[in-house]
Amino acid sequence: MLYFIPTPIGNLGDISFRALELLKTCEIFFCEDTRVSKSLLLSLSNKFQIDFQAKKMIAFHTHNEKEILKNLNSEIFSQNIAFLSDAGMPGISDPGYALVDFALKNGIEFEVLPGANAALVALVSSALSEKEFIFMGFLANKGRERQKDIQRALNHPYASIVYESPKRILSLVEQISLIDENREIFAIKEISKKFETKFKGKAKEVFSVLKEANLNGEWVLVISKNHQNLNHNSLSENDILELDISLKAKSKLLAKINGKNPKEIYAKLLLSQN
Template identity: 65%
Template sequence: MLYFVPTPIGNLLDISFRSLEILKACEVLICEDTRVSKSLINLLNSKYSCSIKPQLFLSLHSHNEEEFLKQISEDLFQKEVVCVSDAGMPAISDPGNFLIKFALENNIAFEVLPGANAALVALVSSGFCEKEFIFLGFLSNKGTSRQKDIEKLLNYPFASIVYEAPSRVLSLVQDIAKIDAQREIFAIKEISKKFETKFKNKAKKLANELEKSNLNGEWVLVISAREDANFKQNTLCEQDILELDLPLKTKSKLLSKMSGKNAKEIYSKLLLSEN
């Protein structure tokens, strides 16, 4: 049986009783970083006087997911297998999604346990959670891609949740302030840890606050929804482009930009469809 078990994001007390029971029965532990997971197991064994002793540790991270799945046998899952990330819910901005897909495609029984998740803690703490929200994880690191990500999130008609590194959190808020100085932002660092800290202010004022603050730690930001009640998100679908009175090559280029697919391949298909 395969289990996906959330681990504490700060406080060891965040581990659930059920998670402990499954970890105690674990024979194979699939983890992001074996050193981090072994340290966590030692802490849990000490705090809860339990005996978590996996026979085998396997490393699954963002750089080896495809290769990992090529090498493992389905027979492995006849044992009690647990997948964890370094902290929080597997597959949420952490490894695990490839393994979920593998299990679904190969009819491998699995369970995902509920548990600690930084994005939801931040969203509820922000007071921005009215109905809809979007989770964006980490934005692009730099360049025009990052700028486009920021412009996009500021146009959403609902709250946006973003993870950010301490080295980039200030520049992110400053970049938002350049576009919309009055946009309200909630920022929280070190969730569930001893030095958990919350900030909430308009972008320009928050940037000034952060300039004077210790930025070390793991950050989650929740950016409030666009306030323009008359704002409508414009969407353009493939059919809209196909119906335009444009040359096939132009349509192909537009469709390529939308889908990320090769423009020449799209052109060839369009050409065939017209014959």
């Protein structure tokens, strides 16, 4: 059986009893980073007085997962196998997705355990969403793609959750404040750790506070929804296709709203008319 086991994102006490029991029985570990997993097992062993014994650990991350899965013998899953990301829920801005997909396509039995997740902790702590939300993970690091990601987050009709590094959190909040200084945001760092810290307010207010704050640690930012009625104030793809304008003009407009190449869209529109 293959198990996807969430790991603590801060406090070791967040590990579940079921996770500890499975960690004892699993014979092979696929790990985002074998060094981190070894350190985690040692810490858990000391805290809970558990002997995990020697485990076979295989590095499995975004840089090597395709090669490993290509050469993987499915007979390995006759043993109990655990997948561990460095911290938190596998597959959520962490490796794991490819292995789940592999298991589904090859009829391999697996279970995903519930556990620690920074995005949901931040969302609940923010009080910025009663129901719907959008998880964006890490935004593009720089350039035009990053600007597009930020604008998308601000346009969403639901609260948006973003992961950010300490190096970019201040510039991110600054950019949001320049676009919409009164947008309400919530920032939290070091979730479940000793120095967990929360900030909430209008973007311009949070930016002012963060300029004087210690920014070390991993961050999650929750951006309140766009309260404008976007559905009534913006064109959909069907609206554009129904316009009495040239195909080139339609292609440019469609490219603006979906981020695709206008030449490719134009070619498809030409084909659709034949």
